[in-house]
Amino acid sequence: MALVLPIIFVFILLLVDFGTALDRREVLQHAVREGARRGAVTTNISEIVNTTVAQSQGLLEADDVTVCYTDMNGNGRRGDPGDDVKVGVNYTYRFSVGGGELLSAWGVTVPEIEMDPWADMRLENSVSGAPKC
């Protein structure tokens, strides 16, 4: 019993960590989706970043968000209506709720999960100075 209980305990804590990681990923996907939709209808890149950050439940800062554009209609200009706007984020989830701390106490490297969801939407506005993807 004394041997098995810690293993179960660590397993449950790792489950909690995994669950939290999945929740983070859902939040980030929602944030990039909202940011991209905002990007489709606005001309202001900072507004896209602000929307993404605001929808991330505090997970992201402005520096974590990238916004770029692709010329889809082949006219050599990016940011025309009908072109593509891409909103992506970078976030590293480090196991910490319990499993991570236990693992580090035992000298095991705490696992990290890199998350970089993105979303592409079609522009409905023209954007000047659109950065290239």
Add this chain to the structure above:
Amino acid sequence: MLNWEEAAGKWLGGHPGEGGQALILMLLAITVIFAMGAIALDFGLWLTERQGAQKDADSASLAGAYELLRQDFADPADNDPPSVRAAAEDAVYDWAKLNDLSQADVGKLLVADTDCLGPSQVIDSVSIAAEHHSPALFTSIFGGVAPEIGAPATACLGSASTATGVLPMAIQIRGPSSGCWADLDGDGKAEPRLGVTCALTLGDEESDHATSIRLYDNGSDDCSDRNTGGYDEWRDQVEKGGADSECHVYNYFPDGNRCNSDQGGCAYVLPGVGSDRALASFRRLISGEGECDEKFGDRDGIDELREILVASDGDPSPPGDAVFVRRDCASPRLVSLAVVGRFPNQPSRPMPIEAFATFLIAGCETEDRFDTRCSDDDGENNGGGEEEDDDEDDGQFRLRGSFVDLLVSSGAADEISKWSPKRIILVE
């Protein structure tokens, strides 16, 4: 020599013959816990995939709906539905691919005229179901199979809802000549000249272009009668930007013969509207503007047409027949007015509404000056506070601006008109 059961009972403090029961229970418990954990993890993964699929479906369907803007709205018969569908489907696949969704995973693609945002003569909707594939990482150990993960989305094209309400004001298009309307299509009936700056005269009984309409009073006369508060009600409605109180135009497209029943479908002349008090009410109406200017304009505080609408092809100087898309902002300068044929000679006569037009208020013009903020002659009261000269009633003024939309009475108010700014929204 002790056998296993005796040894276990001795070491664990149990009785001989009971050793191993806890071990079996523990193994069972561990198995159950692991199974539950595995299922929880897999379900979490599937839910994440489901959200990703929804994002992909939304993006692809919106991209396809945007392609529908290339249709000819003025003459729908000139459209080639197969090529429109093909272009929309290509856009769907392009944006699906950009979101890492293969063409094979775009299911139930339907590009059709479903009238999802009101009657239309054009193809107006794109529906898809995005399919994602997620493995059963742990559930498969216990014999589980990953489900089919999909998410549907439908994007629709329709006319923009141009104002929060109907400004309780009517224009007559078969009355005194004006630069605001003309017989554009040669059918003998005048239409607003869309996109052309003009002025509506208020308050002059001889040459009115516009006046207030009688507001539905729900059984009492308090909404329109000048002697019982109707004028103040009208003014309050203007300041709110629409008829959204108990007093409002009730039946937008009435049967003309039923106007005498006074169910609100009729509009009546209310003389003397064009006073400085009305000027003040317009000033207060547009005092809340700035969102469109802040988001899309030069930040001079005034919402202008180019800051409210954008040509769908991005042309900065679009021609008059361009297809416009409403920007993502609201402006009190964009109001809906009732269109009537001609004001009756006498007050309180039926004035059936023929259509609704969307008018962008550029400013107010008095005898000697034009002001974008509709301030009074001495330039005071720009802040929208109580004006000092409320009791004075010193004549007419002109409302300058341009018509940007016309919803005709032949159909529902949401019908896609050839002039109407368009909107693309997700309905599913």
